[in-house]
Amino acid sequence: MCEGDLTIKPDAVIIGAGHNSLACACHLAARGWKVAVYEQASEPGGAVKTGEYTLPGFRHDWAAMNLSLFAGSAFHSDYAPELAKHGLAFAPTGNPFASVFPDGRWLGISNDVALTTARVRGFSDADAAAWTELTQAFPGEAESIFAILGSPMNLRAISSLSWKMWRAKGGGGSLDLARFLMMSPRAWLDSTFESDHVKATLAAWGMHLDFAPDVAGGAVFPYLEAMAGQAFGMVLGEGGADTMIKAMVAMIQARGGVVQCNATVTGIRHSNGRASGITLADGSIVEAEKAVIANVSPTALARLTGGTGEARHQRAMERFQYAPGTMMIHLAMESLPNWSAPELKRFAYVHLAPSLDQMARTYAQAKAGLLPDEPVIVCGQPTVVDPSRAPDGKHVLWLQVRMAPALIRGDAKGEINATDWETAAAPFAQRALDIVERYAPGTQSRILGKHIVTPAQLEADNPNLVGGDQVCGSHHLHQHFMNRPARGYADGTTPIKNLYHTGAAVWPGGGTGAGSGTMLARKLVGK
Structure with a gap:
């Protein structure tokens, strides 16, 4: 090439x-x-990039998967x-992401508005009403937010954009948007929803971009991923x-x-x-x-x-300043995980991030240089969307382990003594796989091949990923x-x-x- x-x-x-x-x-x-x-x-x-990192015929996305x-x-x-x-x-899907919880319940966002709203209603009638309100307002709000995210950050562009927004939304609407852009995920979620399950499902997206639940400015990412996922689905690369x-x-x-x-x-x-x-x-x-x-x-x-x-x-x-790192685990699989809900086998991403408090704790531990006791797991199931990535009937799993420290100072769980990634990689990866096993028993017995990529290896491969920071x-x-x-x-x-x-x-x-x-x-x- x-x-x-x-x-x-x-x-x-x-x-x-x-x-x-x-x-x-x-x-x-x-x-x-x-x-x-x-x-x-x-x-x-x-x-x-994509490669056969485990076994021949199993194609894994090295880091980025969502296109x-x-x-x-x-x-x-x-x-x-x-x-x-x-x-x-492209390989599109109408089932972009879901979260599964320790109590066996789950919530998935699909591009069928009625279906997604019904799933939210299963947790709270009030949250379903809030979801409907967000859905109806999304086209107008998205126009303003995408205009900001797609605009050059110079004074001329900002002045022009601000004037257009003021004319379109008025003074109050413009100030409300500015306030929203400053909010943390928790602040926005707590003011919008009552179900902890719904909040956690959306907050997991903040962890993709270094926004733990209590970090100011992070509310926009869970909002956009949820609303855009429902409106447009998700797109992977074919092959x-x-x-x-x-x-x-x-x-x-x-x-x-x-x-x-x-x-x-x-x-x-x-x-x-x-x-x-x-x-x-x-x-x-x-x-x-x-x-x-x-x-x-x-x-x-x-x-x-x-x-x-x-x-x-x-x-x-x-x-x-760089964000905490990520560990990648690429798995060649005999079959998909046996999730507590069979419907989860339809989704491109399944988040294992049970609560806002757990996400905040994980982030704080990684920032302190500790291997988190319960890292957030992003379980990508690309072969659900694109079967061409594995031999007939087989699958690949794309696991992001978030967060992970660039330099290890200790283990929050007190089990891993190693402070170098070469030695800590295997036990920390096993911790992540054990978390998946709790939600989908038997997953590890279905593994045909495994490839672990530590934060240090991510940086060695691509110096821009300092300390394994993928953003x-x-x-x-x-x-x-x-x-x-x-x-x-x-x-x-x-x-x-x-x-x-x-x-x-x-x-x-x-x-x-x-x-x-x-x-x-x-x-x-x-x-």
Whole structure:
């Protein structure tokens, strides 16, 4: 997949072949720029890749699995026919996610409004009424929220967006939305629902983006995942999440661009406040006519430049804060888990996160450097949606163990003495599998193959996942919106002229929506 001959000086040199880099390169190439992408790994995609990590014929998504954001992105909207021509294919499902609880009850969100509302009513009539109210209001609220999340974070864009919102929603409605965007998941859930089961089902989504129940600014993510899941379902990649990566690489190469793997960048060349190119590990230099674009962590940007030329920006890069890590467990399965409710076998995701208090405790333990006593388990069942990922009748499970400390200082349960991931991996993974076993007895007896990926291994594979942080930096309010990755630089610019920053560390942040890459490319070409 990584190939191409660099015969002329490129207009843009891009560091890293994550999906934001590739989306940026595609748009620039479509506007006539010559682009060259350099990736340190042996294959492109970063956290979005697929492989046979357990047994032949079982295809596992390395980290990212859910491609709903990409399917609904501005980039996909612009290039859907071309991407499809290059092999992009989606596997949609009307049953995106569910939660199962220790008492045997469960709640699933499906894109059948009446069915989902009835499930909520099974826990509370008042919550069903609240759910109906949220459902009816979602189209209008979504328009405003998606406008914010899809807008560049600069003063002109914010001023225009604020004025449009004020005209559409009025002063009170605009202030209500601003208040909601500041709320923690618990604050919003407690003010909206009465059932602890309903609250936990939605709050689990906050843990995907570093928002434990009591972290300000996190309410919007459980809200959007619930409402969008009901409205649109979920989209996986047919055959694996790497379908989007393969299609974008093919687009770049078809337009004369280069995607070069096994090419580690050791420095960004700049002088007199202007970037001119990059230095590779073999000592070769690649110059750029117009732009050097770095899809790297803020820490790496500071290191590769040797200093960004502005003390405040340099300090922000060096002190950028990362979220707790994640352990991945890939399982080749004889069959799906024998859940307490057979209906759970229909869902793409099943969350094992029984309460807001447990999620808050898990997060606090991981932040303190402890292996959590009961981590949150995200059990992905991609073969329910896309049977092509496993041999006939077999399945794969995609387990995210959230949260996990980057550096282990101890074990909250007092059972694991190891403080290095190489030694702690097996017992901590067993803890996670034992949790799954409680909800679905017999699961471990159905395992045909297992592959554990620790936070340390995630970072070794992709340096942007610092400490195993899959979203390349906390999304807490001090590091989000105009502050991602630093105040004044949320549009991808840096203090060094012609050097630009993209990836999950840059607004709008983590996820598969390719937002930062798309917005940067549009900025560079003026449309």
